[in-house]
Amino acid sequence: MTYPRTSAFGPAAEVVPSPRFPEIERDVLAFWERDDTFRASIEQRDGADEWVFYDGPPFANGLPHYGHLLTGYAKDLFPRFQTMRGKKVDRVFGWDTHGLPAELEAMKQLGITEKSEIEDMGIAAFNAKAKDSVLEYTQQWEDYVTRQARWVDFERGYKTLDTGYMESVLWAFKTLWDKGLAYEGHRVLPYCWRDETPLSNHELRMDDDVYKMRQDPSVTVTFPLVGVKAETLGLTGVRALAWTTTPWTLPTNLALAVGPDIEYVVVPGGPAGAADVKAGDDSEGAAAHRYLLASDLLANYAKDLGYEGAAAAVEAVERTLRGEELRDVHYDRLFDYYADAETWGTGTAWRILVDDYVTTTDGTGIVHQAPAYGEDDHRVTSAAGIPLIMSLDDGGRFLPQVTDVAGELWMDANRPLIRLLRAEGRLLREASYEHSYPHCWRCRNPLIYKAVSSWFVRVTDIKDDLISANEQITWAPENVKHGQFGKWLEGARDWSISRNRFWGSPIPVWKSDDPEYPRVDAYGSLEELERDFGRLPRNEAGEVDLHRPYIDDLTRSNPDDPTGRSTMRRIEDVFDVWFDSGSMPYAQVHYTFENREWFDTHAPA
Template sequence: MSSLPPALNFAETEEEICKQWKEQDSFRQQDKLAEERGDEEFVFFDGPPFATGLPHYGHILAGTIKDTVTRYAAMTGKRVERRAGWDCHGLPVEQEIDKMLNIKYREQVLEMGIDKYNTTCRSIVSRYTKEWETTVTRLGRWIDFENDYKTMDLPFMESVWWVFSQLWEKDMVYQGFKVMPYSTGCSTVLSNSEASQNYKDVSDPAVVVSFPIVDDDDFKGVSFIAWTTTPWTLPSNLALCVNPKLEYVQLLDKKSGNRYIMGKSRLCQIYPAMNKKKWKPAMAEELYEIEKTMLGAELKGKRYQPLFDYFAGPSEYFQVLTDSYVTDDAGTGVVHQAPAFGEDDFRVCMANGVIHKGDDSFPCPVDAGGLFTNDITIAKGVYVKDADNILIADIKERGRLVQKDSLVHSYPFCWRSETPLIYKTVNSWFVKVEEIRDQMVDHNKNIHWVPGHVGKVRFNNWCKDARDWAISRSRFWGTPLPIWTNEDFTECICIGSIAQLEELTGTKVTDLHREFIDHLEIPSQKNPDGPKLKRVDEVFDCWFESGSMPYAQKHYPFENKESFEKGFPADFIAEGLDQTRGWFYSLMVLSTALFGKQAMNNVIVNGLVLAQDGKKMSKSLKNYPDPTIVINKYGADALRMYLINSPVVRAEELKFKEAGVLGVIKEMFLPLYNAFRFFLQNMERWESETDRKFAPSLEKVRSTTNATDIWISAATQELIKFVHEEMAAYRLYTVLPALVSYVTQLTNWYVRLNRERLKGLEGEGSEAYEKRKQPTGPV
């Protein structure tokens, strides 16, 4: 055995090991041996990352956690299938293409042709997958790229159709109008979880406008005043809302001579001086006079003059409604209602008959790109946020503007296009999640979460308050909804397989993307002479596809039926904290709806890796070191250990520091390497021709009475026991600190205290010394 060099280049050594693994096909040999032995299967689901860029530290962290757990399972006698997966559809891919082709509006895609657009989308997916494979392999992760799954593959898409068809048969799908988070930049609705991902502090105009009361002699010349930070919604106003239990006042504004009705506790909104320390009640006499006091309930049904005259409507329009959602912590206590652009507005107006279920004829003068339609003549073709000043100026000119200010507040932005989100009434297809959320909460109790509070609190609360899931998107690159219908939706057919579609259309189907099936028509099953059924326009939300991954990766139920059912739920999954509202949630919804159980038994949740300054890592800001450079400089193992031995494995944040990776080299790898090198040097010397007969026997070593030998042996056994216990509990954040502590004891104490003894040079009186004094030949 040759001695190790004094210094070791860890990165270069890792590359040599990766090369050997590849030459020997070590990963597949391990799987082959496990299969031949009939090892018990350990089921792992790998959540599909978006294939639209290179791996960042968040991917590296999650991949390292997955690799650590699945390697341990394989090393302890389990057979582990580790298939790579790719999330190929949806906004991430489309946004890349839109930037590449300078596409801003949906009409541009239609003019270009969906076939050409989707072909371009497909090409970008293929471009990144090979680069991912190179990086992930260099990190030392064992994962099967040859047998990977892609959400755009035909078998995967067919299984997604099957999943949806099961929900359809269970009457868990409906089409409805709802106010949803809407990205004008991507021209599509977002899920509630997506809408909560990207809040920013922004300054918006905050205005108070008047609504004169009409047809009421008791309130002649009096106006309601309402406050809003979304002036662009005012042209769509259909009602006002007050809290029935709050106290309201009719006041005379002494400066303008106008009479207003507003919440008594909100006078400070109109008279800011009331918020200052110098304010005294007596000062109110100079500003206003309260003429009447009443409860909000007394105002119900009062009619008012619309702010704009764009929309004439039924008699239910332009009246005061009541609801307890109106609070007195901001504004005037009077809230303007634009049901097309507010969730509570929609609910309140629906409950009071201002709008009606299934009727979408109420005003919604904003197109898919967030531009005002021709209905709003003074702002037609203008982006809604840009129209605020135009509308405010018009309102002021007509004497209806009471107050203008600005407000800095936290506002949601699209996580992909970085455009401000609006809330907009859209026609979507929904899954009835609210019907099964109690079951989801119960199933969550069967999952072992690490750390525990993520499951018991964060995920539990998200499931408990779950709303019906809008699964349709008005986009192009995705799995199409398998619904064929006539124009008035009196006949709808849900397709659950390729064979069923071929049978009903009489056409061979080789691809399920829009360009291959949108033209297919199905004869009416109710009336042979009736109009043919056509597919609805939408595609699936990509979260529906990733939630279908356990079934679709195996092409269930068309193939692998027995193996899937045997291995479901999965033993283990792992992803970041943000997936409590993403992949973890979509898995739970679909597994509960389809099989009445959770999709996973054990979950490790990691936190967010931030830049060293505590900000989100940004390529444009260049506020973090390139992972490839770090790996080539320090090695993948040092990076992996730095990440695993940090708070981020406990779902906390980590401010990434390159110095931390170097610290692993200095504090862990070098001491351990030097200790091993010292051991080899002495082992080689004991095995040399001259010293071999002086080497202690194995029996002698085992029966040592040296206190430090007994101590380090006990520490070793305790470490082994501890690692097995903690790995069984998926607590990676305890394993690495224990290993670091053990290496510190070994190198700083055991080797240091026994250096001379291990060399056999402790001096006169030592066993080694006495043996060395004896003659080796004839005297």
């Protein structure tokens, strides 16, 4: 063998002392294209063992960024390595085309900002614009991926908006439904009021900057105890203290929570007068005020209660009680917006509940409960038969019932509500509270926690199987196994998979529009839809189209209604885009309707 050897790029002797690396890279890319090297690397390995690779789809309605570059190298490195080991590694690109990112881009191009504007223009027109926008940058993506020297097949690329792909998504949901693993329910979830949609908990880990430091007003509010049990315990008029960093939730305060084994103290107002005493109150009456809070936290409130220091406040304690003793003691409500028990079902509200989640880490050891705006609040009050009342609309603005701040955005209502509390003598302390707070990874606005009606996958029913499967995985680095990923599995919750939006795969559930004749049907194929509705959803061009509004037009009489008056109508929700894109392994090949043998021998990756 003679040296220097020649190559496709010229004799080795022609290598220059100061090479221009970008030109060399372009020469290599040009050779790969002429030689069709990527496809040849696959064809040469026909019959060899396969290393199965699934390529998760990116959104194509925006340009690629550094994060795509970084993950793209990993997606190229491992398939190349396995190819060099003699294995056949097919690689097919895909496009994630549904979901809120596509809607936001369409809204931007249309010059609209509100969900109501979409409804005004019509779902068909809006979704047509969203469809046009989702593949706007495909050529730039292909150029970018190719330029980074990544080998992947674009020609056979799948799209989540294709009817075949969507049919497989419907099949997946129907399979979960048939197994009892899909259900509808209310749950308090992270909620973006700007985009008017809930987020799943894993979306709070989408980006490093989802949690940002934020300053919010915190308030400590007084709740005078009343009623028969308060009188029996000698607590009538004692002011229970509760601390919150969400003053805007106080209009829906329907309970207080204490810890069963936490020690609470009753302490009178100090010599300097407590901070909640209204101007003009006589000093004798002010001195008679008594307060209830956790013993461990009394020192933090000594000065607010009128004492020179913690020691003086502790010395003034009149009595102690365990949290369990306070169960079902009633108190004076803060506001009368929901005082009509017949209208709002609040006959069992405004009392103290007991639960182990209450701690003395901060605050007062007594927790304000707003059932619609806290996960624990909802759980504890639901168990006590206290109703869930919504004070905000889908856009995060107060409903008319909350007359003092009706129409105000939730965060803008904090200040006027605090003024009302102060004027009524119910405010002991106001302070600024800086904390790490979740923001929407899409629009970057602060989220709220809000009870929403949603469809869920029962992840908790299969959690043990997931944890067991994790034990079979070899992780690199190893600490991820029982660290970040393992802990995430241990804390896994049921997955909210529905979004009250427009552009996405439809949740294939039809419900009776008459509660007198309830019925729920789920569908998992075009064949099932045609069987029950007598036709398939078609767009203006006559093509089968599973998108809204065409799928919404499929209705039929309720078979369980002997009067024949009720109608089966599809729920309006679409799938969370992560359910959509997460169906990629089987939906890209239209499983289970086609390629059954291929998928059954190529899953899991």
